[in-house]
Amino acid sequence: MTRTNISRRDLLRAAAVLGMSAPLLGACVTGGGPGAGPGQRGERSAGNPFGVKAGSPLEVVVFKGGYGDDYVKAAEEVYRRQHQGSAIEHRGIQQVGDTLRPRFVANTPPDVVDNTGAGALDISALAAAGQLTNLAELLDAPSWDDPNVTVRNTLLPGVVEDGERDGVCVHLNYTFTVWGLWYSKSLFDRQGWTYPATWEAMLALCAEIKKTGIAPWTYQGKYPDYVTDPLLTMAAKSGGMDLIRALDNLEPGAWRHEAVRGAAEAFAELAGRGYFMPGSEALSHTEAQAAWCQGKAAFIPSGSWLESEQRDVTPPGFEMTLGVLPARTTADKLKPTALEASSTESYLVPAQAKNIAGGLDFLRMLFSRNACREFARTAGTLPSVAGATDGLTLSSGLGSVSAAVRAAGTELISFRHRGWYPQLRKATDDAVGELITRRLTPAAFADRLQLAADALAKDSSVKKYTRR
Amino acid sequence: MRRRGLGFVACALLPALLLHVVFVLSPYAQAFYLSLTDWNGVAGQARFVGLDNFRQLGSDPLFLAAVRNNLVLLLTLPLGTIALGLFLATALKFGSRGGRSGVRGARFYSIVFFFPQLLSVAIVAVLWGFAYNPNSGLINGGLRALGLDGLARSWLAEPGLALFAVLAVLIWSGVGFYLVLFSAAMDAIPREFYEAALLDGAGQWTTFRRITLPLLWDNVQVAFVYLGMAALDGFALVQIMTVGPGGPDGATEVIGLSLYRNAFTFSRFGYAAAMGVALFFGTLVFAVLALRAGRRERVELA
Numbered sequence: 001m002t003r004t005n006i007s008r009r010d011l012l013r014a015a016a017v018l019g020m021s022a023p024l025l026g027a028c029v030t031g032g033g034p035g036a037g038p039g040q041r042g043e044r045s046a047g048n049p050f051g052v053k054a055g056s057p058l059e060v061v062v063f064k065g066g067y068g069d070d071y072v073k074a075a076e077e078v079y080r081r082q083h084q085g086s087a088i089e090h091r092g093i094q095q096v097g098d099t100l101r102p103r104f105v106a107n108t109p110p111d112v113v114d115n116t117g118a119g120a121l122d123i124s125a126l127a128a129a130g131q132l133t134n135l136a137e138l139l140d141a142p143s144w145d146d147p148n149v150t151v152r153n154t155l156l157p158g159v160v161e162d163g164e165r166d167g168v169c170v171h172l173n174y175t176f177t178v179w180g181l182w183y184s185k186s187l188f189d190r191q192g193w194t195y196p197a198t199w200e201a202m203l204a205l206c207a208e209i210k211k212t213g214i215a216p217w218t219y220q221g222k223y224p225d226y227v228t229d230p231l232l233t234m235a236a237k238s239g240g241m242d243l244i245r246a247l248d249n250l251e252p253g254a255w256r257h258e259a260v261r262g263a264a265e266a267f268a269e270l271a272g273r274g275y276f277m278p279g280s281e282a283l284s285h286t287e288a289q290a291a292w293c294q295g296k297a298a299f300i301p302s303g304s305w306l307e308s309e310q311r312d313v314t315p316p317g318f319e320m321t322l323g324v325l326p327a328r329t330t331a332d333k334l335k336p337t338a339l340e341a342s343s344t345e346s347y348l349v350p351a352q353a354k355n356i357a358g359g360l361d362f363l364r365m366l367f368s369r370n371a372c373r374e375f376a377r378t379a380g381t382l383p384s385v386a387g388a389t390d391g392l393t394l395s396s397g398l399g400s401v402s403a404a405v406r407a408a409g410t411e412l413i414s415f416r417h418r419g420w421y422p423q424l425r426k427a428t429d430d431a432v433g434e435l436i437t438r439r440l441t442p443a444a445f446a447d448r449l450q451l452a453a454d455a456l457a458k459d460s461s462v463k464k465y466t467r468r
Numbered sequence: 469m470r471r472r473g474l475g476f477v478a479c480a481l482l483p484a485l486l487l488h489v490v491f492v493l494s495p496y497a498q499a500f501y502l503s504l505t506d507w508n509g510v511a512g513q514a515r516f517v518g519l520d521n522f523r524q525l526g527s528d529p530l531f532l533a534a535v536r537n538n539l540v541l542l543l544t545l546p547l548g549t550i551a552l553g554l555f556l557a558t559a560l561k562f563g564s565r566g567g568r569s570g571v572r573g574a575r576f577y578s579i580v581f582f583f584p585q586l587l588s589v590a591i592v593a594v595l596w597g598f599a600y601n602p603n604s605g606l607i608n609g610g611l612r613a614l615g616l617d618g619l620a621r622s623w624l625a626e627p628g629l630a631l632f633a634v635l636a637v638l639i640w641s642g643v644g645f646y647l648v649l650f651s652a653a654m655d656a657i658p659r660e661f662y663e664a665a666l667l668d669g670a671g672q673w674t675t676f677r678r679i680t681l682p683l684l685w686d687n688v689q690v691a692f693v694y695l696g697m698a699a700l701d702g703f704a705l706v707q708i709m710t711v712g713p714g715g716p717d718g719a720t721e722v723i724g725l726s727l728y729r730n731a732f733t734f735s736r737f738g739y740a741a742a743m744g745v746a747l748f749f750g751t752l753v754f755a756v757l758a759l760r761a762g763r764r765e766r767v768e769l770a
Contacts, residue, residue: 097732101509101510104510104512105510105511105512106512107512119732121509121510122508122509122510122733122734122735124735125508125509125510125511125735126510128508128511129508129510129511129512129513131510131511221625221711222624222710222711222712223712224711224712224715277603278602278603279601279602279603279622281622281625281711281716282600282601282602282622282623282624282625282711283601283602283603284597287601287604291603422733422734422735423734426530426729426733429712430712430715430716430717430718431717433711433712433715433716433717434716434717437625437716439627439716439717461506461520461524
């Protein structure tokens with residue numbers, strides 16, 4: 001121990017200074033000043049539409065989840081070849097939000113972010129805080145494969161809109177997810193069942209299925225949002241695009257629309273007739289899906305990730321197939337082929353990135369046909385670029401998804417309010433959970449959600465968005 | 469004290485004090501400050517909104533459900549755990565016929581009861597999630613094996629049962645610790661007290677009420693405060709085990725979960741911080757009340 005001469009007064013003084021500085025430390029949470037500003041640009045050319053400066057480093061942070069990050073690394077190779085001498089720093093992580101939140105707050109974010117996963121950052125909040133680059137420049141740039149086609153025109157319908165906040169595209173989603181009802185084609189063939197095109201036929205088939213001792217439906221009861229998707233899709237099919245807009249724009253009375261109530265009645269009826277596998281309401285997604293794969297239930301609602309998620313537990317010859325939701329009425333406003341689809345796996349370029357041009361050009365390469373084919377092949381999921389799976393030999397599930405998207409054409413249904421207003425999303429999922437356990441009547445369901453939407457519409461502290 | 473000694477003390481304390489200020493006090497200060505803003509978690513700036521966040525708490529149905537559920541836990545968890553802990557500790561110490569020694573294999577039992585303490589709370593939650601599975605779970609399976617099919621339930625999916633299903637796990641995972649704590653305290657009670665009681669013809673219940681409990685009172689009180697704090701939390705079990713999570717329909721919502729959701733799902737860090745501050749004061753008030761209400765004359769060992 002060295003001899004020191006700290007007096008008691010010095011000690012107290014130091015403690016007092018520290019004590020007083022605590023509130024000041026408190027201020028540092030939000031104390032980030034304006035950053036260095038967007039990175040500089042170099043010369044623009046046909047092969048370098050954003051003017052990436054030679055030798056400027058690029059930092060890419062991606063979510064490394066079920067799809068891995070090898071397809072990103074492949075795109076980085078292409079980038080490296082295109083921009084000789086650029087060092088690329090790649091990080092594949094799981095907790096995107098926890099890792100990047102402090103960097104956004106400090107205005108030192110990376111150049112490209114794949115903001116996905118359970119711990120992703122809230123994109124609306126980022127956009128509202130001016131933290132995201134407007135991607136219009138990228139959308140209007142020539143695509144990587146064909147200089148005569150813009151990036152915008154290579155994307156599947158809805159992808160650009162999915163990335164918009166207040167009419168500005170701030171992120172581009174890489175995977176194209178489709179929701180529907182899954183069944184085992186081999187089981188249906190064996191039993192002589194055909195996938196029902198109308199809700200009436202569905203109820204008749206369910207009665208038949210139940211007689212064989214198999215439960216007609218199961219669902220991922222622990223997460224009721226799995227049922228919200230088919231319920232809202234059914235409502236959208238009979239109510240049409242006007243209803244989707246009304247729900248998203250929090251219009252008065254939207255949730256009391258006949259189509260919403262009708263869909264709620266249809267699902268309540270499934271429950272009432274005992275067509276759900278008993279106990280489903282308490283099962284996690286893995287438990288419910290495993291029961292379905294074991295042939296204990298015929299239908300399960302889920303998204304197109306189901307096939308890769310179930311890869312290890314699906315018995316051989318199961319022939320997993322996605323079916324579109326049957327039409328509830330004969331007067332449905334959308335065609336029976338209409339499908340709930342939206343893009344996920346959000347790539348964005350932070351507004352305070354050092355190398356914005358590099359970030360944009362990297363995304364141009366990532367959304368190229370070759371990169372997308374590689375992704376479809378390895379991840380077993382449809383990418384957001386049209387025609388990316390053409391000529392590939394597809395698995396049963398991915399094949400049915402790809403065919404369904406082709407058949408749907410432009411009638412793709414997606415609900416923006418679920419992303420815009422997470423509170424309303426939570427309220428909806430809670431109510432759906434109560435509806436299909438018959439603790440809430442369809443009429444009370446509609447009333448309750450109308451009240452929630454009205455309260456949200458009145459709440460001035462929540463930023464509102466409008467769908468055109 | 470001599471100056472040199474004081475210097476040594478200061479040198480030894482200063483780094484710890486500094487770390488405490490930076491990593492303990494300053495986050496508290498930040499939380500208090502953030503609760504008065506509308507910070508969204510990613511913006512560099514936050515707007516000062518005064519007490520707005522606290523005003524909103526009163527009309528937030530999920531938060532009110534969370535407060536209600538935490539209060540239910542506060543009433544049941546400490547009482548249940550302490551009662552069970554005392555009962556088991558007494559049984560292990562004085563459970564034999566005649567009441568003079570413990571049951572056979574008492575050491576083995578205390579290890580078994582203590583075992584859940586060694587598991588991380590996430591593992592406990594996942595294991596019990598399996599046990600509560602309505603179709604393939606241990607509990608319904610056991611009931612069906614006994615022919616009690618009518619009692620089989622969707623434990624975590626029925627609003628009236630879910631919170632108590634979680635409570636049972638909380639008690640199960642906590643009781644071993646208090647069993648060991650109370651057993652150790654019982655060891656400190658002189659044997660002569662019990663011998664005297666036995667000679668006076670006191671029964672087991674009287675002995676427990678007149679001798680054991682008064683001499684354990686300090687431990688019980690500490691246990692009560694600790695368990696009360698645990699009851700005001702409950703986040704991890706609810707997050708992993710329950711439908712929703714926090715459901716069905718808010719039936720198992722707890723303040724910690726509301727706070728987490730508002731911060732990380734709804735991007736309302738300011739509002740979440742207000743919940744944290746409210747919880748901080750709630751816990752503080754509880755601790756003060758519990759220590760005051762439990763104050764009684766200290767029983768001195770002879």
